[in-house]
Amino acid sequence: MKKTAKLLSLAVALLAGFGGTAQAEGFKVGADVVSSYVWRGGDLGDSPAIQPALSYTFPGSGIIVGAWGTYAVNDVGGNKYNETDLYATVPVGDFCLTITDYYIPDTATKPNARTFDFTNDGPNVIELSVAYAKNNLSLLAAINVAGDKGNAAAGTDGTENAKYLEAGYKFYDKDGYTAKAVVGIGDEDYYGDQYEVGKNSNIALVNTGISVSKDRYTASYVYNPDTEKSSLVFMASF
Numbered sequence: 001m002k003k004t005a006k007l008l009s010l011a012v013a014l015l016a017g018f019g020g021t022a023q024a025e026g027f028k029v030g031a032d033v034v035s036s037y038v039w040r041g042g043d044l045g046d047s048p049a050i051q052p053a054l055s056y057t058f059p060g061s062g063i064i065v066g067a068w069g070t071y072a073v074n075d076v077g078g079n080k081y082n083e084t085d086l087y088a089t090v091p092v093g094d095f096c097l098t099i100t101d102y103y104i105p106d107t108a109t110k111p112n113a114r115t116f117d118f119t120n121d122g123p124n125v126i127e128l129s130v131a132y133a134k135n136n137l138s139l140l141a142a143i144n145v146a147g148d149k150g151n152a153a154a155g156t157d158g159t160e161n162a163k164y165l166e167a168g169y170k171f172y173d174k175d176g177y178t179a180k181a182v183v184g185i186g187d188e189d190y191y192g193d194q195y196e197v198g199k200n201s202n203i204a205l206v207n208t209g210i211s212v213s214k215d216r217y218t219a220s221y222v223y224n225p226d227t228e229k230s231s232l233v234f235m236a237s238f
Contacts, residue, residue: 024057025057025058025059026056026057026059027054027055027056028053028054028055028056028057028066029052029053029054030052030053030237030238031050031051031052031053031237031238032050032051032053032235032236032237032238033048033049033050033051033235033236033238034048034049034051034070034233034234034235035048035232035233035234035235036048036049036231036233037049037051037070037072037081038220038222038231038233040164040166040184040186040191040206040207041184041186041191041192041206041207041208041209041222041223041224041226041227042191042206042224042227043229043231044070044081044083045070045072045074045076045080045081046072046074046076046081047072047073047074047076047080047081048072048073048074049070049071049072049073049081050070050071050073051068051069051070051071052068052069053066053067053068053069054066054067054068055067061090061091062091063088063089063090063091064087064088064089065086065087065088065089066086066087066088067084067085067086067087068084068085068087069082069083069084069085070082070083071083079106082104082105083102083103083104084103084115085100085101085102085103086100086101086103087099087100087101094132094133094134095130095131095132096130096131096132096133097128097129097130098128098129098130098131099126099127099128099129100126100127100129101116101124101125101126101147102124102125102126102127102147103115103116103123103124104123104124104125105123106123118146118147119147122147124147125144125146125147126144126145126146126147127142127143127144127145128142128143128145129141129142129143130142136169136170136171137167137168137169138167138168138169139165139166139167139168140164140165140166140167140168140184141163141164141165141166142163142164142165143161143162143163143164144160144161144162144163144190145161162186162187162189162190162191163186163187163203164184164185164186164187164190164191164206165184165185165186166182166183166184166185166207167182167183167184168180168181168182168183169181172212176214176215177212177213177214178212178213178214179210179211179212179213180210180211180213181209181210182207182208182209182210182211183205183207183208184205184206184207184208185203185204185205185206185207186203186204186206186207187202187203187204188202188203188204188206188226189202191204191206191207191224191226192204192206192224192226192227193226193227204225204226205225205226206224206225206226206227207222207224208222208223208224208225209221209222209223216236216237216238217234217235217236217237218234218235218237219232219233219234219235220232220233220235221233
């Protein structure tokens with residue numbers, strides 16, 4: 001997944017926090033509390049979650065390295081969804097290049113899953129992404145390049161080298177409220193609900209929604225046309 005009020009706090013929230021304002025130099029810590037963890041159109045964990053974040057911005061260069069996690073409150077099917085991500089972001093003009101290591105162990109079926117296991121059936125996925133932001137427009141392109149060949153995040157077979165493209169536009173900014181619309185397309189085997197052995201994944205519309213923020217609070221309505229499922233998510237940032 002992921003995206004908060006932090007600039008590129010992880011690739012899973014790359015556009016959620018991407019507002020074109022540089023992050024202050026040095027260390028930054030924070031946390032979000034969400035009613036449900038929804039990432040790129042999919043509800044992961046089916047539970048409220050706590051999402052801590054730690055980052056460091058190098059003086060002068062603006063390069064950011066950090067860690068982000070999400071930890072479900074409720075147990076679903078013998079497993080509490082948890083995810084721990086490491087990332088590095090390099091700004092290049094209006095663009096940001098990010099590499100992210102998603103560590104998503106399935107504690108129900110693989111209780112001894114090791115961190116930094118990039119084998120085909122391991123719990124890690126490496127993603128490369130590029131983001132662009134200018135004025136009210138934000139764009140994101142991402143692709144999985146190594147690690148788990150299935151979809152550890154959604155619990156499906158998924159697809160190798162899954163791709164995702166997203167566009168966001170802030171259309172309202174008044175009286176302390178901001179509102180943003182997002183549209184995302186991606187491989188439906190990874191972000192949607194269709195998987196057929198021996199067939200290539202199709203690109204589908206998998207993420208649409210509107211987020212409204214005020215101060216540290218955000219409410220988002222998300223609809224995935226491919227799975228035909230929707231979510232209403234509340235987030236508080238600290």
